[in-house]
Amino acid sequence: MSPTITTSSEANGNVSAATARAAASAAASAEAAGPQPVTMAKALNTALTDAMSADSSVLVFGEDVGLLGGVFRITDGLTATFGEQRCFDTPLAESGIVGMAVGMAINGMRPVIEMQFDAFAYPAFEQIVSHVAKMHNRTKGAVKLPLVIRIPYGGGIGGVEHHCDSSESYYAHTAGLKVYTPATVADGYRMLREAIDSDDPVIFMEPKKMYWTKDQVDLGELRRHHAEGTTAGRTSEGRAAVARPGTDATLIAYGPSVPTALAAAEAAALEGRSLEVIDVRTIVPFDDETVCESVRKTGRAVVIAEAHGFASVSSEIVARVQERCFHYLAAPIRRVTGFDVPYPAPKLEKYYLPGVDRILDAVDDLQWEN
Amino acid sequence: MTISGDHTAPDTTSTESAGTALTDAVKKFGITVEDYMLPARHQIQMVDPDGRLIPEGEQGTQPGHEYPVPGDKELLAAYGQLVVGRRVNDQNSALVRQGRMAVYPSSHGQEACQVAAALCLSEGDWMFPTYRDAVAVMTRGVDPVQVMTIFRGDWHGGYDPLEYKVGIQCTPLTTQLLHAVGVAHAAKLRGEDTVVLAMCGDGATSEGDFHEALNFAAVFHLPVIFFVQNNKYAISVPLAHQSVAPSLAHKAVGYGMAGERVDGNDVVALLAVLDRAVKLAREGSGPLLVEANTYRMQAHTNADDDTRYRENSEVAEWRAKDPVNRMRTYLTDRGLLDDDGEARIRERAEAVAAQLREGLSEDVPVDPQELFRHVFARQTPQLTEEAALLADELARDAAATDSKEAGK
Numbered sequence: 001m002s003p004t005i006t007t008s009s010e011a012n013g014n015v016s017a018a019t020a021r022a023a024a025s026a027a028a029s030a031e032a033a034g035p036q037p038v039t040m041a042k043a044l045n046t047a048l049t050d051a052m053s054a055d056s057s058v059l060v061f062g063e064d065v066g067l068l069g070g071v072f073r074i075t076d077g078l079t080a081t082f083g084e085q086r087c088f089d090t091p092l093a094e095s096g097i098v099g100m101a102v103g104m105a106i107n108g109m110r111p112v113i114e115m116q117f118d119a120f121a122y123p124a125f126e127q128i129v130s131h132v133a134k135m136h137n138r139t140k141g142a143v144k145l146p147l148v149i150r151i152p153y154g155g156g157i158g159g160v161e162h163h164c165d166s167s168e169s170y171y172a173h174t175a176g177l178k179v180y181t182p183a184t185v186a187d188g189y190r191m192l193r194e195a196i197d198s199d200d201p202v203i204f205m206e207p208k209k210m211y212w213t214k215d216q217v218d219l220g221e222l223r224r225h226h227a228e229g230t231t232a233g234r235t236s237e238g239r240a241a242v243a244r245p246g247t248d249a250t251l252i253a254y255g256p257s258v259p260t261a262l263a264a265a266e267a268a269a270l271e272g273r274s275l276e277v278i279d280v281r282t283i284v285p286f287d288d289e290t291v292c293e294s295v296r297k298t299g300r301a302v303v304i305a306e307a308h309g310f311a312s313v314s315s316e317i318v319a320r321v322q323e324r325c326f327h328y329l330a331a332p333i334r335r336v337t338g339f340d341v342p343y344p345a346p347k348l349e350k351y352y353l354p355g356v357d358r359i360l361d362a363v364d365d366l367q368w369e370n
Numbered sequence: 371m372t373i374s375g376d377h378t379a380p381d382t383t384s385t386e387s388a389g390t391a392l393t394d395a396v397k398k399f400g401i402t403v404e405d406y407m408l409p410a411r412h413q414i415q416m417v418d419p420d421g422r423l424i425p426e427g428e429q430g431t432q433p434g435h436e437y438p439v440p441g442d443k444e445l446l447a448a449y450g451q452l453v454v455g456r457r458v459n460d461q462n463s464a465l466v467r468q469g470r471m472a473v474y475p476s477s478h479g480q481e482a483c484q485v486a487a488a489l490c491l492s493e494g495d496w497m498f499p500t501y502r503d504a505v506a507v508m509t510r511g512v513d514p515v516q517v518m519t520i521f522r523g524d525w526h527g528g529y530d531p532l533e534y535k536v537g538i539q540c541t542p543l544t545t546q547l548l549h550a551v552g553v554a555h556a557a558k559l560r561g562e563d564t565v566v567l568a569m570c571g572d573g574a575t576s577e578g579d580f581h582e583a584l585n586f587a588a589v590f591h592l593p594v595i596f597f598v599q600n601n602k603y604a605i606s607v608p609l610a611h612q613s614v615a616p617s618l619a620h621k622a623v624g625y626g627m628a629g630e631r632v633d634g635n636d637v638v639a640l641l642a643v644l645d646r647a648v649k650l651a652r653e654g655s656g657p658l659l660v661e662a663n664t665y666r667m668q669a670h671t672n673a674d675d676d677t678r679y680r681e682n683s684e685v686a687e688w689r690a691k692d693p694v695n696r697m698r699t700y701l702t703d704r705g706l707l708d709d710d711g712e713a714r715i716r717e718r719a720e721a722v723a724a725q726l727r728e729g730l731s732e733d734v735p736v737d738p739q740e741l742f743r744h745v746f747a748r749q750t751p752q753l754t755e756e757a758a759l760l761a762d763e764l765a766r767d768a769a770a771t772d773s774k775e776a777g778k
Contacts, residue, residue, distance in 0.1 A: 005559045059559075085559055091589050096548055096582035103552015106531065107496075109559075111552075123578070130542045131549070134526075137744045138538060142530040144747050176745055199747035238751060285750035 005056050005085060007108030031219055038217040040210050043188035044074045046219050048112065050226075051196040052082050055110060058196060060087040062097055062114030062150075071116055072152055072211050098124040098149065102131050105145040105201075112196055117208075118153040119162035125170070132201045133176030148195045152208035153181075154256040154306050156353055158346040165343055166307035168255075171203040172283045172316070178237065179283040181205040183258035185215035187236070187281060189222045194235050205283075207256035240287035242294065246276035249300035249363055252291055252317055254280035257304040257354060264359035275363065283313055291317070292324045299330040300366040304354050309337035331367035373630045373647055374435040377655055413631035413663055416639040419691045421699025429639070430631075437642035442706055448485050448637050449701055450715045452694045455481040455505040457719035461726050462504070462518065466672045470730050472523040475502040479635070479667030482693035483599045485509050486640035487567055490648045496566040498537035498550040502599075503569055507536050514722055515729030524734050543574040547583030547596065554592040565593045565651045567644075573604020575621060576612045584657065588625040593651035595644070596622075596659045599634060601666035606679040622659035634664030635693040638700070665691070738764060 052058045060078055062070070066089040069076030078087035090097050094115060101111035115121035121128075128149065135143050155164030172179045178200050182188045188206075195202035229235065243258055244265050253261040258279045265275040276294050280287070295301045301321055305314040318333045336354040344352045412430035414437065417423055426436050440448075459481070462474040477484050480502075488509035491497060499507050507517045512529045519528025520539055527538050537553075540546035550568035557564035574580055575598060587594040598618050602609050615621060622629030632643045640662060647658045665688040669676040676685075701707035742749070742757040 007560070091582070091585050093582040093585070095579055096551075096586045099545060099548020099579060099583070100552040100555060100586055103549035103554070104556040105552070106537070106549060107553040107556035109556045126542060126579075127545060127548065131545060135538075136747060138526040139531060140525070140527075140740075140744045141747065142532060178746070178750075237748070285752055288751065 005059075007057060033218075033220060035216040035218045037214040038185050038219060040182070040185050040188045040206075040213050041072060041074055043185045043217065043219070043222075044192055044206065045076055045078075046223075047189045047192035047196075048075060048078060049081065050223055051112070051193055052078065052086060055196075056086075057108060058086075058110045058112060059104065060112050060114070061090050061101075063089065063092055063116050065089060065114050070114060072208065074150070074206075074211075075114065094121055094124040095127050098127040098132065101147045101149075102127060102135070102145060105147045106135075106143055110146045110148075110196060112148040112150065115149060115151045117159075117163045118151055118165040118167045121149070121151050121167065124149075128171070128177070128203075129174050133174045136200070137176060144199045145201045146196075146199045148192075148198075148202045148204050150192075150204045150206060152206045152211075154207050154209060155343055155349050156209040156256060156306075158349070161343070161345070164349070166305070166338065168203075168205050168283060169307055169312040171205075172313050176201070177284060178202045179205065180237075180281070181207065181255040181283060182281065183207065183210070183243070183253075183255055183279045185213065185217050186222060187241075187279075189217075189219065190226065191236050191281065193226045194229075194237065197230065197235075198237070205255060209256050210259070213259070237282050238285040238287050240281055240290040241279045242276060242290070243279040244275070244277040246274040246298070248274045248298055249276070249302065249366055250291075250294040250298045251275055251277045251302050251304060251359065251363075252280065252294075252321075253277065253304040254283060254313075256306055260354060260356065261304050261359065264356045264363070267356055267360060268363060273363065280317075286317075286320065288320060288324060292321060295321050295325045295333075296328040299328055300363075301325075301329075301333045302359060302362045302366070303333065303335045303337075304359060305335075305337045306353060307338055308340045309335050310340045312337065331365075334362040334365060336362050373628050373643065373650065373658055373660075374432065375646065375650075377628050377650055377658075413633055414639045414643055415633040415636050416642060417636050417696060417700045419635070419696055421696050421703060423700065437639070437646060439638060440641045440645060444489065444641060445638065445697075445701065446706060446711075448489055448641060449697045449707065450718065451485040451489065451509045452481050452637060452697055453715045454719045454722050455484055455509065456694050457723050458505055458508065458514065458726065461723040462521070463668070463672070465726065465730055466521075471518065471521050473671050473673065474504075474518075474521050475671050476668045477502050477505050477666075479688065479692070480599055480601055480664045481505060482637035482640055482697075483597075483634050483662045483664055486637055486644050487569060487597055489641060490644035491565065491567055492648075494535070494562070494564055495648070496535045496537070496550065496553050496564060498546040498553075498566065498568045499539050500543075500546070500569055500571065500574075501539050501541050502571070503539060506569070507534075507539060510534060510536050512536060514726055518726060518730060522730055522734070524736050525740075544570050544577040544579040544583065546570075548579055548586065550594055551583050551586045551590070551592060554587070554594045555590055558590075558592055563593075563652050565595065565648050567595045567597055567648075569597050569599065571604065572598065572600040572602065572609050572618060573607060573612050574598075575618055580621075584621070584625045584627065584659070587657035588627050591654075591656045593654070594657040595647045595651055596657065597644070598659065598661045599664055600661055601634075601664050603666055603670070603676075603680070605670040605674060606676075608679075617661060619659060619661040625657075627657050627659055628655075629659040629661065631661045631663060634662030635688075635691045635696065637693055637697055664693075 065075040066079045101113045104111045180191050182191045195204050251261040261277045268275045303314045303317045314335050314337050336358050414430045459476045459478040465471040466474045484505035487506045508514050512534045516528040547568045550566045554566040619629035619631045632639050742753045
């Protein structure tokens with residue numbers, strides 16, 4: 001029994017004066033100063049470490065997250081640093097993991113739970129849709145559920161069936177859930193810290209093919225910015241980013257499709273076309289303002305997503321932009337998405353996934369002769 | 371295995387290994403490993419349907435593990451709540467017939483379970499009820515009108531779960547058992563001695579979350595009491611279609627958990643068993659399962675027709691086992707209850723019924739903007755926009771009505 005675990009000071013239950021504010025973690029002090037090559041996995045791991053150091057009510061649990069550090073190693077070292085009480089393996093049952101997290105959040109904790117793969121989260125769907133999403137509304141805000149459900153998602157890794165789904169549309173369609181998905185290493189850190197701080201439940205979709213992507217990142221600076229941002233009330237929620245400025249057309253993407261969109265913009269530039277890339281960042285809430293501002297400027301748009309196109313986040317984006325920017329459009333908005341088929345076997349996935357060529361073809365179709 | 375007074379399940383979360391704990395338990399009870407893993411052969415019954423106290427050796431317990439009869443004060447309090455609970459059940463059914471409540475799943479006939487589930491807990495403990503457990507929630511101390519708000523139709527819940535330490539009255543079956551596990555787990559991590567009572571019915575034991583909740587509670591060695599009210603029907607489907615286990619208490623075996631069967635219409639036995647279960651759980655026994663053998667005397671809800679799936683004779687058979695009459699006879703025979711006492715209790719029950727009639731007949735004004743207010747702790751721009759859309763629509767409607775009035 002750990003006497004250091006106390007009630008979350010932010011959400012339900014009594015504020016505990018004894019809330020432990022641990023000193024900066026060993027990992028942090030061992031960090032090199034200044035920008036370094038950092039993977040998305042490392043950024044997420046650092047975010048978890050820092051959040052657990054800052055607030056003893058933050059708990060991590062799921063399948064294989066303990067000794068193994070998760071099948072993608074995102075929780076590596078957390079059990080060693082914080083003990084088995086705060087980062088632990090559960091029985092192999094996703095509904096159980098989410099349901100227990102709901103109870104823990106009701107009773108003053110901030111659980112950050114891992115669904116091992118996108119398609120393995122489906123047994124938890126009832127808990128997510130019927131309770132995680134609805135508890136705040138049902139109790140008129142009396143019960144807050146400050147929990148984060150981390151889900152590695154998407155394909156492009158040559159994975160077998162049930163390991164490559166893009167399941168974000170199910171969650172985005174459910175009223176009461178926030179849905180975040182980072183596309184850069186820095187956002188991996190920033191957005192996970194903010195998801196853990198949030199008093200609303202957050203489905204945190206991690207683009208698994210980007211876990212080993214490296215960016216030049218200064219983790220110490222990100223940590224300081226997070227502290228300052230929290231004080232100033234600044235968050236990433238509902239704020240899309242202009243990942244690459246441009247003038248001729250807008251590519252709207254999120255998560256694993258952002259690097260693909262950036263590669264397409266790079267290729268288009270060689271052909272003399274300036275494409276702006278918008279990284280949606282938080283699907284719910286959606287940043288209509290930034291997206292529409294870009295489309296009004298360029299007059300043309302392509303939405304890119306790995307998920308099936310039919311009745312999806314990409315269809316929602318097209319609908320929203322069309323409703324708000326119709327008179328600015330020089331051409332119908334195009335989509336480049338996964339086909340409406342079950343996610344294919346590894347040798348077929350290159351035909352399924354939105355790629356640079358397919359995006360450029362869609363851009364070519366945007367009625368440039370007008 | 372029965373819930374013996376010195377029961378402790380193996381705690382694999384402690385340094386002690388499961389094997390050692392099992393061996394110790396076997397030594398302690400002087401029984402074989404096979405016996406240890408079997409649930410009680412008989413249900414515990416302490417007062418028979420005619421209100422007579424059953425001799426100690428015939429109450430269904432294993433020798434040496436008898437349950438003491440609860441104290442007079444507790445029994446009288448339980449009887450008072452039984453009478454109030456019955457009155458509330460019948461008042462609510464009447465309010466549904468009058469169209470003042472949308473629906474009410476009555477626990478008529480199950481009041482002993484409802485009352486005991488609430489009375490066995492201390493103030494700091496938690497309860498996770500189902501939609502049929504309104505009387506238990508009320509007995510726990512939640513304002514009756516707030517409890518019934520969920521059935522009145524103006525919001526999906528009427529009380530603050532944190533204030534009363536009572537979960538929402540859960541409709542999706544057994545999903546709340548996992549919330550109970552989480553609440554107990556959080557409390558255990560903080561070193562608090564909270565006990566959590568999680569309620570479900572017989573049909574619900576078929577759900578996956580039932581299995582996951584029992585398993586999680588056992589693996590993490592949590593102080594959760596799973597209280598199964600076996601009322602014989604899941605809407606129309608009888609128990610035989612849910613499970614062919616010898617009893618629902620047998621379900622405990624697979625999780626390494628003790629299980630007990632109790633006469634669910636005998637509030638004396640229910641209190642005795644649940645009081646012991648709460649005490650054991652608080653002292654670190656790990657989770658326990660209690661199956662109450664009871665009967666749903668009325669249809670599932672007013673929308674159900676129970677003559678399609680059960681015989682009147684079966685219902686009549688259970689009417690003879692009524693929990694309220696049984697307790698009245700027992701207390702009267704023991705000299706604990708006289709006409710004055712009975713009158714005072716009836717008066718209290720009538721007062722609660724009047725409170726419900728008044729509270730639920732109120733034409734509660736609804737605020738359309740409440741649709742948007744509580745979805746998130748931090749509102750999204752999309753919902754702000756939608757709220758403005760509805761406000762505008764309503765303002766135009768109101769203006770149109772005003773001009774029509776003015777034109778008359």
